[in-house]
Amino acid sequence: MASSFPNPATTMAQVVATSNAAGTTGYDYRLNMAQAAAAAAVPGSQWWYSAANQGQVDANTAAQLQHQQQQQQQQQQQQQQQQQHQQQQQMQQQQQQQNVINSAGSPMIRGKADAKPRGRMTAYAYFVQTCREEHKKKHPDETVIFAEFSRKCAERWKTMVDKEKKRFHEMAEKDKQRYEAEMQNYVPPKGTVVGRGKKRKQIKDPNAPKRSLSAFFWFCNDERNKVKALNPEFGVGDIAKELGRKWSDVDPEVKQKYESMAERDKARYEREMTEYKTSGKIALSAPSMQASMQAQAQKAALLAAAAQQQHQQLEEQHDDDDGDGDDDENQ
Numbered sequence: 611m612a613s614s615f616p617n618p619a620t621t622m623a624q625v626v627a628t629s630n631a632a633g634t635t636g637y638d639y640r641l642n643m644a645q646a647a648a649a650a651a652v653p654g655s656q657w658w659y660s661a662a663n664q665g666q667v668d669a670n671t672a673a674q675l676q677h678q679q680q681q682q683q684q685q686q687q688q689q690q691q692q693q694q695h696q697q698q699q700q701m702q703q704q705q706q707q708q709n710v711i712n713s714a715g716s717p718m719i720r721g722k723a724d725a726k727p728r729g730r731m732t733a734y735a736y737f738v739q740t741c742r743e744e745h746k747k748k749h750p751d752e753t754v755i756f757a758e759f760s761r762k763c764a765e766r767w768k769t770m771v772d773k774e775k776k777r778f779h780e781m782a783e784k785d786k787q788r789y790e791a792e793m794q795n796y797v798p799p800k801g802t803v804v805g806r807g808k809k810r811k812q813i814k815d816p817n818a819p820k821r822s823l824s825a826f827f828w829f830c831n832d833e834r835n836k837v838k839a840l841n842p843e844f845g846v847g848d849i850a851k852e853l854g855r856k857w858s859d860v861d862p863e864v865k866q867k868y869e870s871m872a873e874r875d876k877a878r879y880e881r882e883m884t885e886y887k888t889s890g891k892i893a894l895s896a897p898s899m900q901a902s903m904q905a906q907a908q909k910a911a912l913l914a915a916a917a918q919q920q921h922q923q924l925e926e927q928h929d930d931d932d933g934d935g936d937d938d939e940n941q
Contacts (some may be wrong), residue, residue: 702747727792730785732845733778738763742779758853764841764852819882822875825868829857 731739741763745754767775816874823831830853837844837852857865 641751727789727796730789731782732843732848733775733782734767734843734848735845736778736781736785737767737775738848741766757858760851760855764855767843768841817886819879819886822879823872825865825872826857828868828871828875829853829860829865 679709703879738760741755742759745759833853833856837849837856840854841848
C-alpha cells in the first residue's frame with residue numbers, strides 16, 4: 611500500500627513506502643528511522659552468536675573434564691601398581707625371613723649320613739646372614755667387599771636395641787634346640803680321632819719344634835681379648851671375622867711390627883728344626899712312637915672336651931644374660 615505525502619525538499623509529492631514485506635524496513639523522513647534501521651541488527655542474530663559461544667565453552671569444559679578423568683585414572687593405576695609392588699616386597703621379605711628361620715631347624719647337608727650335626731648359629735650370625743641376603747637381593751650384580759660389609763654389620767649390630775635383636779635371638783635359640791636334639795642322637799664312628807673339620811687331627815711328635823706363627827696370628831694374640839671385651843655377643847667365627855677386618859685396616863707401621871715378630875719366629879723354627887733333625891730325636895722306636903702317639907691322642911681328646919664344655923658354658927651364660935635383659939625390658 612502506498613501513500614502520498616508532501617516532501618519538504620521539493621514541492622512535489624513523492625511516494626514513500628511505509629510498509630513492506632516482513633523483515634524489511636521502509637524510509638520515513640518523519641520518523642527519521644532510516645539510519646537507525648540500517649544500523650539495527652538482524653532479528654535473532656544476537657541469540658545465534660550467544661549460542662555459538664556457549665557451545666564452545668561447553669566443548670572446552672567437556673575436554674577439561676575428560677582430561678581430568680584421564681589424569682585421575684592414571685594416578686589410580688600408578689597407586690595400584692605401587693601398592694602391588696609394596697605387597698610383593700613385603701611378601702618377599704616375609705618369605706626370606708621364613709627361609710632363614712627354617713634353615714635353623716634343618717641340618718646342613720653332608721656327604722655322610724653319620725656326619726656330626728652342624729654347629730649352632732649365634733644371633734649375630736643370623737643377623738649377618740639376613741643382611742647378606744637382603745643386600746644380594748637389592749644389588750645382585752654388585753661385588754661385596756667382605757671386610758667393609760662385616761664392619762658395617764658390626765656397627766649396625768652395636769646400635770640396635772634389644773627389641774630389634776629379639777627375633778635374631780629367637781632364631782639362635784631355635785637353632786640351639788635343634789643342635790642339642792641332634793647331638794643327643796649322634797654317635798661318633800668308632801676309631802674317630804677328636805678334632806675339628808673334615809680331616810682327622812694329625813698326631814705330631816712331641817719332640818718336634820713348635821711351628822712358627824704368621825704376622826696375622828701374632829696380631830690376633832694381642833687383639834683377641836680386646837675384641838671379646840668390646841663384643842661379648844660374638845661367637846668364635848664372628849671374632850675371627852672382626853680380627854680379619856682390623857688386620858686389613860691396621861696402620862703399616864703396626865703391621866711391620868708383627869711382620870718382624872713373624873720373621874724372628876720363623877728363624878727360630880728353622881733353627882730348632884735343624885737341631886731336631888740332626889739330634890736323632892726324630893728316630894724313635896716303634897713302641898715308643900706308638901705310646902707317644904696314644905698319650906698325645908688322649909691329651910688332645912681331653913683338651914678338646916674341656917674346650918667344648920667351656921664354650922658351651924660361656925654360651926649358656928651369655929643366653930642367660932640375654933634373657934635377663936629381655937625380662938628387664940618387659941618390666
